[in-house]
Amino acid sequence: MRRRLIQSTLAVVLVVIAVFGVSLVIVETRTISNSAQERVSSEAQRLASIVDSRLIGAGTVSAEVLKGQVTGERFAVIEIPGQSAIEVGTKPEGEVIRGRAMGEEGERVVVEEPRSTVSQEVGRTLLIIGLVALLAVVAAVLLAIRQANRLASPLTDLAETAERLGSGDPRPRHKRYGVPELDRVADVLDSSAERIGRMLTAERRLAADASHQLRTPLTALSMRLEEITLTDDPDTVKEEANVALTQVERLTDVVERLLTNSRDPRTGNAVSFDLDEVIQQQLAEWRPAYRQAGRAIVSSGKRHLQAVATPGAVAQVLAALIENSLMHGGGTVALRTRVTGNQAVVEVTDEGPGVPADLGARIFERTISGRNSTGIGLAVARDLAEADGGRLEMLQTQPPVFGLFLSRTPLKRPPAEDEEPTVR
Template sequence: MRRRLIQSTLAVVLVVIAVFGVSLVIVETRTITESARERVESEAVRLASIVDSRLLVEEKVTAAVLRDQVTEDRYVVVRLPGRAPIEIGDRPEGDAISASASGEEGETVTVQEPRSSVTREVGRTLLIIGLVALLAVIAAVLLAVRQANRLASPLTDLAETAERLGSGDPRPRHRRYGVPELDRVADVLDSSAERIGRMLTAERRLAADASHQLRTPLTALSMRLEEITLTDDPETVKEEATIALAQVERLTDVVQRLLTNSRDPRTGSAVTFELDEVIQQQLAEWRPAYRSAGRAIVTSGKRHLRAVGTPGAVAQVLAALIENSLMHGGGTVALRTRVTGNQAVIEVTDEGPGVPADLGARIFERAISGHNSTGIGLAVARDLAEADGGRLEMLQARPAVFGLFLSRTPPRKSQDDGRQTVR
C-alpha cells in the first residue's frame, strides 16, 4: 500500500508537470521571441530618430558616431539617400530577428539580432522550469512518503489490534492517528475490545460463581446418596431419597439463578415467602456437616416472618454465610430473625474470632479471603441479595455477625411500565 500511494502521488505530479510545463515552455518561448522582436523594433526606431536629428543640424552620420548607440551583439545598417550604407557590428550568421524603421529625411535603419541570443534566453528559461519541476517532483516524493507512512502505519497498527482481539487479548489501546476515518475504526475496535473484555469477565465470573455455588449442594447430595448406600432400612432410604430429590431441585434452581444473574443481575422473580421454611431447609442441609465438625447450628428469633424475594436466592445467601461460619468461624452458629421497620432481618453469627481488621472493609470484594478459600462466596451472596432488592451487610466484626435484609412489602405492578418491582 505504501508503494502504491507513493507511485500514485508521483504519477499525478508528473502529469501536472507535463501538462503545465509544456504549456509554460510554449508560452515562455513565444514571450521571449516577441520580447526580442519588440526590442529590435524599438532600437530601430530609436536609431532612426538619432539619424534624423543629426541630419537636421547637418552633422555627419558615421559608423563611429552611431556605434555607441547600438546595443552589443546587434547588427545595424543605415541607408541614406545618395550615400553608401553605413554598417555597424557583425552581420549575424544564420537566422536573425530583423526590424526596420524609416526617418523623416528618407533614411532607413535596419537592426538585426542573432536568433542564437533568443535561443540562449529560451534555454535559460527552460533550465529554470526544469529545476522547478525537479524540485516539485522531489517535494512530491517526500510528501507522498510522509502521507504513505501516515496512512499505512495506522492501518498496520489497526490490523495488529484486530489480530490481538482475535487471539483473545481484549485490552483497548486508545490510540488515535489524526485521520477521522482511521480514528473511527480505532473507536470501533476499542469499543469491541471493551465489550469482549466484559463478556470474558462475565464468563469467567459465571464459571467461578458456578464452581462455588454448586460445590455445597453437590457435597450435600453426595452425603445423602452415601447414606442411602449404607442403609438397608426402606424407610431411611425413602427419607434420604426424598431429601436428595429436594436437593436436586435446589441444585437446579442454583444453576438457573446463576444463568439468569449472569445475563442481568437485576432480573429477579421476587415473591412473598415464609422465612421459616428456607431457614429450616438450610438447618437440615447443614447439620450433618456441623456434626462432623463437632459444632452445632441453631435458630432463634421471631417466627412466621414473611419476606419478599426469591426463595432459592435467599437459600443460597444463607448457605454462603453458614459455609463461611463453618470454614472460618468457631463454636455454635446461630440464625436469628428479627424485624426492623419494614424489613425482615436474618442474622448469622458464630463464636469464632471474627473478621480480621484488615479484611473488614473489603470482606465483600471478590478474591478477598482470610484462609486460602476462593474469596467469592460473600461477593456472590451480596449480588444475589441485591438482585432481589435486599442487601447483605456485616453488622459486627468480632464476633462476626452478618445480616440479610429483605423487604416485607409484597411486590406490586409499577404504573409506569407494568414490570414487577419491590417497593
C-alpha cells in the same frame, strides 16, 4: 499502501507539471521571441531617428559617427539616398532577427541580431522552469511520504489492535491520529474492546460463581447418597432420597439463578414465602456435615415470618453463610430470626474467632479471604440478596454475626425499558 500513495501522488504532480510546464514553455518561448523582435525593431527606429537628426544638422552621416550607437552583437545597415550603404558592427552568422525602419529623409535602416541570443534566453528560462519543476517533484515526494506515513501508520496500529482483540486482549488503546475517519474506526475498536472486556469478565465471573455455588449443593447431595448406600432401612432410604430430590431441585434452581444473573444481575423473581421453610431446609442439609465435624447447627427466634424474595436465592445466601461458618468458624452455629421495622432479619453466628479487623470492611469484596479460600462466596451471597431488594451485612466481627435483611412487603419495581406504563 505507502508505495501506492507515493506513486499516485507523484503521478498526479507529474501530470500537472507536464500540462502546465509545457504550456509555460510555449508561452515563454513566444514571449521571448516577440520581445527580441520588438527590441530589434525599436533599435532600428532609434538609429533612423539619429540618422535623421544628423542629416538635418550636418548633412552627412558616417560609420564612425554611428559606431557607438550599435552595441553588443547587433549589426546595422543604413541606406541613404544618393550615398553608399553604411554598415556598423559585425555581420552575424546563421539565423538572425531583423528589424527595419524608414527615416524622414528617406533613409532606410536595417538592424540584425543573432537568434542565438534568443535561444540562450529561452534556455535560461527552461532551466529555471526545470528547477522549479524539480523542486515541485521533490516537495511532492516528501509530502506524499509524510501523508502516506500519516495514513498507513494508523492503519497498521488499528490492524494490531484488531489482532489483539482477536487474540483475547481486550484492552482499549485510546489512541487517536487526527484523521476523522481513522479516529472513528479507533473509537469503534475501543468500544468493542470495552464490550469484549466486560463480556470476558462476566464469563469469568459466571464460571467462578458457578463453581462455587454448585459445590455446596453437590457436596450435600453426595452426602445424602452416601447415607443411602450405608443403610438398609427402607424408611431411612426413602427419607434420604426425598431430601436428595429436594437438593436436586435446589441444584436446578442454583443453575437457573446463575444463568439469570449472568444475563441481568438485577433480575429477581421475588415472591412472598415462609422463611421457616427455607431455614429448616438448610438445617436438614447441613446437619450431617456439622455432625461429621463434631459441631451443631440450631435455629431460634421469631417463627412463621413471611419474607418477600426468591426462596432459592435466600437458600443460597444462607448456605453460603453456613458453609462459611463451617469452614472458618467454630462451635455451634445459630440461625436467629427477628423483625425490625418492615424487614425480616436472619442472623447467622458462630462461636469462632470472628473476622480479622483488617478484613472487616472488605469481607464482601471478591477474592478477599482470610483463610486461603476463593473469596467468592460472600460476594455472591450479597449480590443474590440485593437482586431481590434485600441486603447482607456483617453486624459484628467478634464473634461473627451476619445479617440477611429481607422485605416483608412486595417491592414496586419500575417498568422495563421495553414496557409501556399502564394508563388508567
